[in-house]
Amino acid sequence: xAGQEFGHHLGLPRALSGLxxxxxxxxxxxxxxxxxxxxxxxxxxxxxxxxxxxxxLDGLYVSAGPRGRHRVDGLFLDGLAQGAxxxxxxxxxxxxxxxRDPQALRRIVLYQLIGLLQDLPASQRARAAxxxxxxxDEIPGLVAAARxxxxxxxxxRAAxxxxxxxxEQLRLHRLRTLLDRIPPxxxxxxxxxxxxxxxxxxxxxxxxxxxxxxxxxxxxxxxxGGAYLKAxxxxxxxxxxxxxxxxxxxxxxxxxxxxxxxxxxxHLELTWRDGDDAPGGWRLLRLYRSxxxxxxxxxxPGADPTAAGTVRDEEAPLGSTVRYVALPLRDGRVAGPPLVxxxxxxxxxxxxxxxxxxxxRIRGTWQRPAGATGVTVERTGPEEAAxxxxxxxxxxxxxxxxxxxxxxxxxxxxxxxxxxxxxxxxLRVSAAVHPWPEAVRTLxxxxxxxAVRFAWTGGQGCEVRLVVWPGxxxxxxxxxxxxxxxxxxxxxxxxxxxxxxxxxxxxxxxxAVLGARALAGPAVGVEAVDPVPGLAVDRLPDxxxxxxxxxxxxxxxxxxxxxxxxxxxxxxxRTLTAHAYRRSGLRLPVGPGAVRIRAATVPRVPxxxxxxxxxxxxxxxxxxxxxxxxxxxxxxxxxxxxxxxRVTLAAPGAPAGVPEFVCVARSGTLRPSSASDGTTVLRIPxxxxxxxxxxxxxxxxxxxxxxxxxxGFLLGEHAAAVRLEEPSLASLVVR
Numbered sequence: 128x129a130g131q132e133f134g135h136h137l138g139l140p141r142a143l144s145g146l147x148x149x150x151x152x153x154x155x156x157x158x159x160x161x162x163x164x165x166x167x168x169x170x171x172x173x174x175x176x177x178x179x180x181x182x183x184l185d186g187l188y189v190s191a192g193p194r195g196r197h198r199v200d201g202l203f204l205d206g207l208a209q210g211a212x213x214x215x216x217x218x219x220x221x222x223x224x225x226x227r228d229p230q231a232l233r234r235i236v237l238y239q240l241i242g243l244l245q246d247l248p249a250s251q252r253a254r255a256a257x258x259x260x261x262x263x264d265e266i267p268g269l270v271a272a273a274r275x276x277x278x279x280x281x282x283x284r285a286a287x288x289x290x291x292x293x294x295e296q297l298r299l300h301r302l303r304t305l306l307d308r309i310p311p312x313x314x315x316x317x318x319x320x321x322x323x324x325x326x327x328x329x330x331x332x333x334x335x336x337x338x339x340x341x342x343x344x345x346x347x348x349x350x351x352g353g354a355y356l357k358a359x360x361x362x363x364x365x366x367x368x369x370x371x372x373x374x375x376x377x378x379x380x381x382x383x384x385x386x387x388x389x390x391x392x393x394h395l396e397l398t399w400r401d402g403d404d405a406p407g408g409w410r411l412l413r414l415y416r417s418x419x420x421x422x423x424x425x426x427x428p429g430a431d432p433t434a435a436g437t438v439r440d441e442e443a444p445l446g447s448t449v450r451y452v453a454l455p456l457r458d459g460r461v462a463g464p465p466l467v468x469x470x471x472x473x474x475x476x477x478x479x480x481x482x483x484x485x486x487x488r489i490r491g492t493w494q495r496p497a498g499a500t501g502v503t504v505e506r507t508g509p510e511e512a513a514x515x516x517x518x519x520x521x522x523x524x525x526x527x528x529x530x531x532x533x534x535x536x537x538x539x540x541x542x543x544x545x546x547x548x549x550x551x552x553x554l555r556v557s558a559a560v561h562p563w564p565e566a567v568r569t570l571x572x573x574x575x576x577x578a579v580r581f582a583w584t585g586g587q588g589c590e591v592r593l594v595v596w597p598g599x600x601x602x603x604x605x606x607x608x609x610x611x612x613x614x615x616x617x618x619x620x621x622x623x624x625x626x627x628x629x630x631x632x633x634x635x636x637x638x639a640v641l642g643a644r645a646l647a648g649p650a651v652g653v654e655a656v657d658p659v660p661g662l663a664v665d666r667l668p669d670x671x672x673x674x675x676x677x678x679x680x681x682x683x684x685x686x687x688x689x690x691x692x693x694x695x696x697x698x699x700x701r702t703l704t705a706h707a708y709r710r711s712g713l714r715l716p717v718g719p720g721a722v723r724i725r726a727a728t729v730p731r732v733p734x735x736x737x738x739x740x741x742x743x744x745x746x747x748x749x750x751x752x753x754x755x756x757x758x759x760x761x762x763x764x765x766x767x768x769x770x771x772x773r774v775t776l777a778a779p780g781a782p783a784g785v786p787e788f789v790c791v792a793r794s795g796t797l798r799p800s801s802a803s804d805g806t807t808v809l810r811i812p813x814x815x816x817x818x819x820x821x822x823x824x825x826x827x828x829x830x831x832x833x834x835x836x837x838x839g840f841l842l843g844e845h846a847a848a849v850r851l852e853e854p855s856l857a858s859l860v861v862r
Contacts, residue, residue, distance in 0.1 A: 146276040147238045148313040149287035151321070152224065152231045153295040156288065161217050169239040170232065171260060173214045173221060174199055175207065181260045183240065184268050187233040199232065201225050237272070242284065244273035277310040290321070297460065299328055299362040332358045332365060339371055348375045352464060359454075360461050366424055373414065373452055376467045386453050386466035392478040392496050395440040397427070399453055399466050406455035406462050408432030413443060414450045418544040432456050443473045445498045446543030474541050474551035477502060482535070482558035485606050486646075489533060489558050492522035500548075501540040506533055532559045564589035564641035566604060567648030572635070572736040578624030579653055579738050581635070586648070589641040595633045605647040609640055627655035629740060630681070632732050652735035656728035657682055659743035664724050667714070668850070672747055674713040676726055678705055684729035687713065692721040692746070702729065719750035719779050751778035752850040753788060753816065755839045757858060758823065769825045770861065772809060774839070776816040784845035785813035792830045792837050796860055802840040806830045813843060826861075834862040 152158070162170055171181050180190035191197040204225055207218035224231050240259060244252040252273055256266045279287060286308040293302040302325055311322070339354030352375040358368035378384035386399045397411065411430040417423040430438045435453075443449055453466040478494035495502060504516040504523045516523050516535075525533070535558075539551040568585035583591060593616040601607065616635065618625040627633070632655075637648035661677035674687060683705070690698035697718055715724070726743045758771040774788050793805035808830045811822050826837075837859045841851050 145314045145316050146241065146272050147234045148276065148279070148309055148315040148318050149290050150231075150235045150238050151291050151317055152228070152235060153291040155235070155291060158220060158224070158235075159288070161220060165214060165217055167214075167217075168243060169236060169259065170217075170221065171236045171240070173207070173217050174203075175212070175214070176260055178260050179257065179263055182262050182265055183233060183236050184265045187236060200229070204232075238287075240269060241273050241276055242279070244270065245276075245278050249274070275314070277313045279309070283308050283310075294321070295459075296363060297361065298364040299325060299332070300364050303329065328361060332362050332368070335361070336365075336367055336371070339368075343371065343375065351375050356461065356464060363461065366422065369412070369424060369452065370414075370422070372465050373450065373467050376464055378467060378469055384466070384468050386451055386468040388449075388451050388468040388471050390471060390473065390475055392475045392494065393441065395443050395449070395451075395471070395473065397430075397438045397440060397451055397453075397468070399435055401435040402455075404463070405435075406457050408456045409435060410454040410456055410461075411438060412452045412454065413440060414452060415444060415447045416544070420545055427451070444544045445473055446541040446547075446549040447473050449473055472549070472552070474539060474549055475499075476539060476551050476554040477537050480537060480554060480556050482556055483606075484558055484560050486563040487528055487560065488524060488526040489528060489535075489560060490522065490524045491535060491537075491556070491558075493537065495520060496539060498541065499539045500542055503538050503540065505536045505538075507536075528560045530560050530562060532557055561644060562641060563606075563644050564639035564646055566646045567591055567637040567639050570635075570637040570649040570651050572651045572653055574736055574738045575622075575624045577655075577738060577740050578621045578626045579736060580624045581637075581651075583637050583648070586637070586639040589639050591648075592638045592640050592645075593635050594638055595635060600634055600636050600650050601647040603647055603649050607638070607645040607647055609643050609645050612638060612640070612645060627653055627738055629655050630657045631655050632735060652732055653738065654730050654732050654735040655738040656730055656740075658740035659685060659726040659728065662724070662726050662743050662745050664745045664747045666717075666747055666750060666850075670716060670718050670750070672715045672717040672722070672724070674715060674724065674726070676713075676743075678708060679728055682728045683731075685726055686729050687715070687724070687726045689715055689717055689722045689724045689747075691718070692723055698722070717747060721749040722747045748848045749779050750850070751776070751785070751848065752852050753777075753786075753839075753841060754852045754854075755788070755790070756854045757826075757837065757861075769828075771823045771825055772837070772839075773821065773823045774811050774816065775821045778849075784843075784848065785817040786841040786843040786846040786849055787811065787813050788816065788839055789842055790826075790837055790839045792826075792835045792861075794831045794833075794835045796834060796836055796856075798836050798856055798859070799838045802842060805838075808837065813845065834860055836860050 158170075167173065171183065174181065174189050176189035182188040182196065187199040188196040189199060197203060201222060204218055204222035208215055208222050210218075221232055240256070240261070243259065244255055247255050252270050253266055256269050257263065261269060286305040290302065290305050293305060306322060306325065309318070335354050335358040339351045339358065342351035342354060352372060355368045355371035355375065358365055359372060362368065386397065389396045389398070409430075410432055411427040413425050413427055415423055415425075427438060427440045428442055440451075448470055450470050451468040454461050455463045455465070475496040477496065480491060480493045482489055482491050491504070502518060504518050506514045506516055506525055516525055534555060536553045536555050538553040541549045541551070543549045565587050566585055567583050570581065570583045573580045573582070581593060592612065594613045595616060596613060616625065618627050620626070632652065634650045634652050636650040639646045639648060657679040659676050659679055661675070663675045665673045667673060672689075678685075685703045685708075686700060687703055688698065688700040697720065701715070703713060717724075724745045724747060727739045730737045753774065753776055755772060755774045758773050760769060760771075772790055776785060788811040789802050789807060790809045791799045791802055791805035792808045793799045799805040808826055809824050811824065815822055836856070839851065839853065841849055
């Protein structure tokens with residue numbers, strides 16, 4: 128008989144009678160996941176029984192020798208768990224399960240084997256039972272069990288495997304829903320007992336709820352709260368009991384709730400503390416309405432259970448009104464009255480609003496909350512008239528504003544779960560429009576010797592400050608704060624101009640300043656080139672001039688120019704490289720007249736205002752020369768006449784200064800070496816030469832014993848500026 132095959136009349140202790148419709152094991156989902164990860168068809172394969180040696184009908188056994196068998200008990204499972212096989216971790220789970228319920232493993236194996244056979248046609252079930260490792264004596268009984276036990280569809284199996292978890296969690300309404308998916312006449316006594324137990328407990332809950340409602344109607348909140356709490360302890364998923372508890376424990380107006388819920392831009396922040404009698408943990412629930420408008424309850428993700436403190440809820444539906452409940456737990460059951468927050472609209476305001484004022488305007492920026500469908504801004508100013516403003520996704524700009532304080536209300540818009548439009552309460556911010564300076568329109572710079580003079584237009588009624596920015600200068604019209612400006616230009620002053628340090632280039636910006644606000648203006652580049660030290664000029668006989676100088680360090684090119692001092696257009700410029708100067712020097716075709724020679728470093732930045740130092744200049748006097756010669760008299764009848772010395776000044780124009788001419792005689796045919804090396808025979812003052820151009824004077828009759836040699840010299844402060852042209856030595860010997 129089929130019934131006898133399952134121990135109905137064998138008298139075995141706690142023998143399983145009937146066919147299991149459910150494992151009825153808490154945590155079955157975790158156990159099944161580990162089984163599938165190990166690649167096992169059913170948990171009986173963990174036991175390591177040889178093929179055809181597994182018995183399940185009247186107890187769970189594996190073979191032990193040729194004729195013996197071994198009951199699967201706690202010691203057997205502990206031994207498997209301590210082994211090195213791949214099923215050792217799963218065996219450890221089964222050992223713990225056996226200690227909690229010795230019949231649980233056999234019930235699970237039977238449930239899984241029957242399910243495997245029911246998935247196959249009847250003709251293939253016997254072979255599948257043999258391949259599953261079942262002893263040949265028990266194959267007919269298991270095949271009969273697969274035929275007799277009601278077949279569960281996918282939904283029914285999921286319900287059967289979740290029953291124990293719902294029961295352990297005291298989710299009685301969930302348990303009732305699951306049982307409704309399983310055939311009520313399945314022949315499983317454990318299932319029948321579970322249905323009876325559930326009906327009794329649900330009836331008790333209904334009695335408690337009726338008592339609580341009566342007490343609540345009579346205004347006895349304490350009695351009502353106690354009855355609701357008892358009902359919730361019996362059925363953790365009874366929403367009527369939960370809502371009743373929320374009603375009687377809602378925070379009173381004017382009092383701060385013990386469970387604080389604060390809205391952040393991207394989440395809700397919940398904060399609470401343990402009481403004097405600290406529970407073992409807390410269950411945090413969110414109360415809201417579903418998309419269909421029905422009351423709904425959901426545990427806050429990651430907070431069931433949790434310790435007191437601060438918890439974030441990042442999944443609250445936008446646009447919905449929520450309330451939070453923190454239930455104290457002990458041993459997994461509600462241990463006392465809940466903490467209830469105030470109702471809160473999940474409509475975050477914009478984050479980090481910043482208002483900055485400008486000339487007649489206010490600019491606002493913010494961080495738009497994720498999920499907001501739009502943002503609107505209204506302005507109220509000194510005239511107290513609300514004005515809707517156009518805005519960008521990240522802010523707005525209000526223009527044409529008078530001086531004074533202006534307030535703005537920034538509102539975020541959301542789509543609620545039911546499709547309706549919901550607005551946030553609105554964030555009010557204020558800012559003042561201040562007077563701003565008039566901008567500098569133009570800025571010019573003019574070099575003046577070694578200084579530079581600045582001039583500008585605009586900036587009326589405010590301070591115009593010249594500054595040099597350490598980095599990129601802001602564009603003209605940029606709004607600035609005075610405290611952020613660099614220091615004013617501190618170049619030394621010279622006759623109303625500013626003297627930049629030589630060798631520097633800067634961008635000078637004019638900034639209009641009025642109080643704490645400033646406007647950037649135009650900029651102009653100023654370059655102060657390095658001076659050219661050691662400039663000297665020597666005139667050469669052929670109208671050339673030799674220029675010498677000390678090359679400035681770091682300079683690539685010099686510009687050397689010359690110009691006539693008499694107003695003539697003679698002159699020119701020459702660009703000189705360091706390599707060419709060091710190789711060949713520098714000669715200039717200056718001509719015979721007086722010239723001014725200047726040398727300056729070539730600017731490095733095109734378009735900059737160039738300031739050239741005054742020191743690199745030299746004056747070259749005109750090419751003046753003094754010539755002299757002996758004029759011997761012609762022979763006469765009665766003797767010779769007197770010998771004359773003719774001195775001629777050759778110079779373009781009127782020279783500024785002419786030196787004195789001195790003629791010296793020395794006995795012999797060697798010329799005198801200096802004006803003191805011999806006897807002075809005559810002197811011609813410089814003014815006489817300058818006035819007459821040519822002067823002739825007689826030589827003394829016998830200044831020294833003949834033969835003697837004459838030689839002329841130039842003396843005085845202008846001697847170096849005038850060239851002396853001497854005749855040949857033979858023409859100056861007097862015999």
